[in-house]
Amino acid sequence: HGLTTALPTALDRGEFFIEYQPLVHLGDGSVRGAEALVRWLHPQHGILGPDRFIPLAEHTGLIVPLGRWVLEQSVRQARAWRERYHDDGPLRINVNLSPCQLTHPGLVQDTVEILERAGVQPDALCLEVTESALIGADDALLKPLRRLAEMGVDIALDDFGTGYSNLANLRRLPVSVLKLDRSFTQSMQRFPADPVDLKIVEGIVSLAHSLDLAVTVEGVETGAQAEQLRILGCDTAQGWYYARPGPPDRLHELALVDA
Ligand code: G
Numbered sequence: 582h583g584l585t586t587a588l589p590t591a592l593d594r595g596e597f598f599i600e601y602q603p604l605v606h607l608g609d610g611s612v613r614g615a616e617a618l619v620r621w622l623h624p625q626h627g628i629l630g631p632d633r634f635i636p637l638a639e640h641t642g643l644i645v646p647l648g649r650w651v652l653e654q655s656v657r658q659a660r661a662w663r664e665r666y667h668d669d670g671p672l673r674i675n676v677n678l679s680p681c682q683l684t685h686p687g688l689v690q691d692t693v694e695i696l697e698r699a700g701v702q703p704d705a706l707c708l709e710v711t712e713s714a715l716i717g718a719d720d721a722l723l724k725p726l727r728r729l730a731e732m733g734v735d736i737a738l739d740d741f742g743t744g745y746s747n748l749a750n751l752r753r754l755p756v757s758v759l760k761l762d763r764s765f766t767q768s769m770q771r772f773p774a775d776p777v778d779l780k781i782v783e784g785i786v787s788l789a790h791s792l793d794l795a796v797t798v799e800g801v802e803t804g805a806q807a808e809q810l811r812i813l814g815c816d817t818a819q820g821w822y823y824a825r826p827g828p829p830d831r832l833h834e835l836a837l838v839d840a
Pocket residue numbers: 617618619630631632635648651677678679826
């Protein structure tokens with residue numbers, strides 16, 4: 582309840598900040614972009630993770646201005662990275678969208694304006710939506726995502742494989758990336774990995790690729806997991822093995838190492 586009263590003004594007080602976690606190409610280990618992860622520097626409680634305040638922000642409606650702020654900061658950061666690495670092509674930015682933002686009528690317009698203000702091309706942006714947010718989604722919910730996808734924004738299905746995935750439903754969704762849930766990665770830690778899990782990941786990757794979707798894996802903590810997932814055909818990885826979420830300058834250092 583202390584958080585409930587402080588949250589509505591935290592944005593104006595400048596108490597939110599963003600950490601970035603690199604997304605790495607499994608084939609060659611190069612940094613391709615980063616996921617933006619919001620944090621709240623609370624004056625009494627210190628740094629709070631999104632699990633502590635995103636549900637509250639969704640409940641109070643603050644998620645709309647907060648989400649817009651995260652998007653604007655992240656896109657401007659992507660622009661700064663791009664200027665620094667123009668020779669290596671743009672670093673892309675992944676931003677999480679809450680279901681409430683999907684139903685907000687300003688989503689497409691806000692996104693277009695934020696990209697234009699920052700001078701960033703739509704294809705440098707990937708919006709992550711959880712699989713559960715799109716289960717049973719009707720056309721009204723999918724329309725803004727379709728518009729964004731037509732503009733060139735990538736849409737990723739986050740935490741994929743945890744919900745009741747109707748795989749046939751995938752075709753209907755304007756999605757270009759599957760982010761495989763961390764639980765699959767954890768299963769690759771054991772060696773040899775559970776043969777059933779290996780088959781499941783193999784099947785998801787094969788289905789994804791046949792539908793022209795890229796596969797990103799989350800929660801990679803060891804080199805053995807990375808190697809296993811690379812062999813299974815996953816495209817991109819994210820996790821502590823590469824880097825924890827951190828300040829934007831850390832991405833500069835990581836990208837410079839392989840440059
Ligand atoms: O590292 P971490 O604890 O930061 O992230 C926990 C969860 O919070 C993740 O599932 C992520 O999707 C979510 N999250 C992080 N940043 C944002 C954000 O800006 N908006 C929304 N809606 N969710 C976020």
